[in-house]
Amino acid sequence: MKIVFYGAGNMASAIFIGMIENRVVKPEQIYLTSRSQKEKIMFFRENLGVNVSYDDTELLDGADYVILASKPQSFPDVAKRIRPHLEEKTKIVSVMAGTQIKTIRRELKTENPIARIMPNTNAMVQHSVSGITYSENFPNKDELVELMKSFGTTVVVEEEDEMHNITAATGSGSAFLYYIYEKYAESLMDLGFSEEEAMFLTTNLVIGAGKMVEDSELPFSQLRKNITSKRGTTEAGLEALDGEGIKEILSRTLYAAASRSQELSKDDADE
Numbered sequence: 001m002k003i004v005f006y007g008a009g010n011m012a013s014a015i016f017i018g019m020i021e022n023r024v025v026k027p028e029q030i031y032l033t034s035r036s037q038k039e040k041i042m043f044f045r046e047n048l049g050v051n052v053s054y055d056d057t058e059l060l061d062g063a064d065y066v067i068l069a070s071k072p073q074s075f076p077d078v079a080k081r082i083r084p085h086l087e088e089k090t091k092i093v094s095v096m097a098g099t100q101i102k103t104i105r106r107e108l109k110t111e112n113p114i115a116r117i118m119p120n121t122n123a124m125v126q127h128s129v130s131g132i133t134y135s136e137n138f139p140n141k142d143e144l145v146e147l148m149k150s151f152g153t154t155v156v157v158e159e160e161d162e163m164h165n166i167t168a169a170t171g172s173g174s175a176f177l178y179y180i181y182e183k184y185a186e187s188l189m190d191l192g193f194s195e196e197e198a199m200f201l202t203t204n205l206v207i208g209a210g211k212m213v214e215d216s217e218l219p220f221s222q223l224r225k226n227i228t229s230k231r232g233t234t235e236a237g238l239e240a241l242d243g244e245g246i247k248e249i250l251s252r253t254l255y256a257a258a259s260r261s262q263e264l265s266k267d268d269a270d271e
């Protein structure tokens with residue numbers, strides 16, 4: 001199998017490092033290119049043993065997958081490079097947020113199979129939860145899902161439009177959780193902890209809670225109830241949190257992110 005990455009930035013590297021570390025593919029099956037020859041991409045060649053090239057004929061010759069991993073605004077330039085050399089058998093996989101399948105088709109002038117995936121940066125620790133949607137003619141979907149297991153878990157989205165909700169839920173979702181952790185640490189400082197103590201306490205609380213969620217297999221509500229006794233300290237805190245409308249705040253947050261994703265993809269389709 002030959003997998004070619006157009007773009008070797010944060011998201012691409014999380015993906016190909018996951019693939020190599022999990023031995024899903026061998027380093028020599030991976031080809032990287034970027035906009036310009038940079039130290040970073042050479043670092044990958046030296047340290048991982050992947051191929052690096054700026055020759056599109058060589059890159060696309062016999063490619064099984066082309067991964068579109070530039071920013072959406074760079075895609076027209078990427079498409080110009082790919083278009084003349086794209087072979088019929090090559091499947092296209094885009095990680096670009098908000099760029100629709102029809103836009104990719106239009107720019108590449110191709111009927112080749114196209115999948116869109118929406119990973120998140122937890123791919124760096126092989127824990128992305130990624131959405132995936134396919135064009136109707138995408139063959140052997142299981143092979144792609146297997147490849148994606150190397151950097152986390154995958155949720156198949158039947159309608160491309162639903163990718164907006166996945167983008168909000170998991171693409172942006174980590175940032176929402178980090179923001180809550182950040183505010184939690186700041187609130188600990190209001191209680192009198194030093195910055196260092198607040199960071200230490202919050203970090204370990206988050207790690208411990210994550211492990212409990214993973215290991216106990218109990219629903220979140222049960223984990224919460226297990227540490228909430230009648231008229232106790234936890235109940236007092238939870239009442240304050242509910243009084244502030246935590247559920248409504250989070251619903252508005254996710255709705256805003258999903259709506260923005262919709263707006264961005266409309267801009268992109270109207271170009």
Ligand SMILES: NC(=O)c1ccc[n+]([C@@H]2O[C@H](COP(=O)([O-])OP(=O)(O)OC[C@H]3O[C@@H](n4cnc5c(N)ncnc54)[C@H](OP(=O)(O)O)[C@@H]3O)[C@@H](O)[C@H]2O)c1
Nearest residue numbers: 007008009010011034035036070071072074077078096097
């Ligand atoms: N980061 C996330 O959390 C996240 C989550 C989901 C999806 N995504 C999507 O992932 C994509 C990449 O994001 P990122 O954070 O990895 O960006 P990034 O770190 O800026 O990487 C972009 C890469 O694209 C390359 N590139 C630009 N123009 C190119 C061209 N004409 N030919 C070949 N390569 C070209 C850049 O090369 P140079 O370094 O030479 O400029 C760079 O290697 C975006 O479309 C984003 O929507 C990101």
